[in-house]
Amino acid sequence: MTLSFIRAAHEAPAAPGAYVLLVRLAHPLEVAAGRRHATLAPGRYLYCGSAKGPGGLRARLARHMRRGKRRRWHIDQLTESGESQGAWITLAASECDLVAALGALPVPLDGFGSSDCPRCRSHLLYWPAGEAPAFLAAQKC
Numbered sequence: 676m677t678l679s680f681i682r683a684a685h686e687a688p689a690a691p692g693a694y695v696l697l698v699r700l701a702h703p704l705e706v707a708a709g710r711r712h713a714t715l716a717p718g719r720y721l722y723c724g725s726a727k728g729p730g731g732l733r734a735r736l737a738r739h740m741r742r743g744k745r746r747r748w749h750i751d752q753l754t755e756s757g758e759s760q761g762a763w764i765t766l767a768a769s770e771c772d773l774v775a776a777l778g779a780l781p782v783p784l785d786g787f788g789s790s791d792c793p794r795c796r797s798h799l800l801y802w803p804a805g806e807a808p809a810f811l812a813a814q815k816c
């Protein structure tokens with residue numbers, strides 16, 4: 676699986692695909708997923724999602740990277756409080772494939788972004804300080 680890294684949404688194609696969004700939190704953040712709550716420590720988080728609607732990856736990533744949106748998805752809690760720093764994108768995999776490829780990373784909150792997913796504990800992963808996850812380090816930036 677090969678991914679490309681983009682820093683701004685306009686670099687992504689207006690085509691369907693999946694992505695790993697990188698969000699950095701400067702401060703602790705209380706988040707909810709259904710009835711579950713957790714306080715996320717400052718640091719880097721990776722959110723795996725897919726974009727299948729009009730405008731594809733470009734429109735979806737533009738929404739994630741824009742502030743002041745109406746909150747609709749779990750991930751909006753992070754993108755409104757933290758800084759979206761870019762995304763790895765692919766036209767050839769699903770968000771669940773991306774979660775599986777990143778599988779060794781810690782899950783900050785069960786069910787986050789994955790309430791409709793039978794396969795993943797969470798679509799949000801925590802990137803501990805230090806080395807890049809092997810799967811992302813292997814991608815071209």
Ligand SMILES: [Zn+2]
Pocket residue numbers: 770771774789792793794795798
């Ligand atoms: Zn999944």
